[in-house]
Amino acid sequence: MKAKASIVEPHSYSISELAREFDITTRTIRFYEDKGLLKPERRGQTRVYSPEERVRLKLILRGKRLGFSLDESREIIDMYDPAHGNVEQLERLLERIAQKRAQLQQQLRDIESLMGELEEVEVRAQTALLKSREDETP
């Protein structure tokens, strides 16, 4: 047990806690920081991760599951923070959102078709299994 006593302390995480939670190595987490995707605070030398940083890490890993590169994930994460003051930047932001959306919709179509094909293969395999089980004990 940790028994940290205080109520107001906003949860923080060590690097190894995050590594365990998400089943990655600390090396990976430091690598993401190197690439500018994470910016944890420091207690002396030691990295301390806020809940917000933990969320950023989750977003990176979700991006990976979707086949995004780290640069793509960074782009997406950067969309979330409200630092888009002027008109030009807002318009470019809307542009990129539209593009990502198109990409995601393509992925949806791809998943749909692949799901269908997998089902076909499954049915064939199951009937083949039944056949062979029939022949097994005549």
Place this chain on the structure above:
Amino acid sequence: MKAKASIVEPHSYSISELAREFDITTRTIRFYEDKGLLKPERRGQTRVYSPEERVRLKLILRGKRLGFSLDESREIIDMYDPAHGNVEQLERLLERIAQKRAQLQQQLRDIESLMGELEEVEVRAQTALLKSREDETP
């Protein structure tokens, strides 16, 4: 125009035709062959691609859009050909299908949540744009 005359000739494709169609390089196509994902016939030295090989290429590229490695794509493509004779192999096939399905469903969830977040950001950006256009001409 090609004017190949014969009716029965099953369409075939050159490597550069496929490269143009799918907007990839010939190097990429040869690389896939090297990795055992394609096995075109040969007219002398020259590679000749059947419609079936073309489909395999499409499957590889769909896999890429979903973030699959070439090994994963190969696995999936290998599921399609009916070379799964014995019971053990059929059971392992059903296993892998179940796994891929789980992965695809995770991707669906990821896409769904990311879509939702993009919409939020979009709305915020659009209202911010309206605001700044109001201020523009007072």
Place this chain on the structure above:
DNA sequence: CTTTACGTTTACGTTAACGTAAACTCTTGT
């Protein structure tokens, strides 16, 4: 005949995303 277009093989180069290992510091339990 030689330029142009398309094809081939071979081989070295490059980038992303980490893995692995060495060498060091700090804290804590026995």
Place this chain on the structure above:
DNA sequence: ACAAGAGTTTACGTTAACGTAAACGTAAAG
């Protein structure tokens, strides 16, 4: 006091997925 455990930096190694370039063959066109 010291060994164990968790943290750090620095640096070289590795794998996947091609890019790039050289060096060559063949066939049609001017």
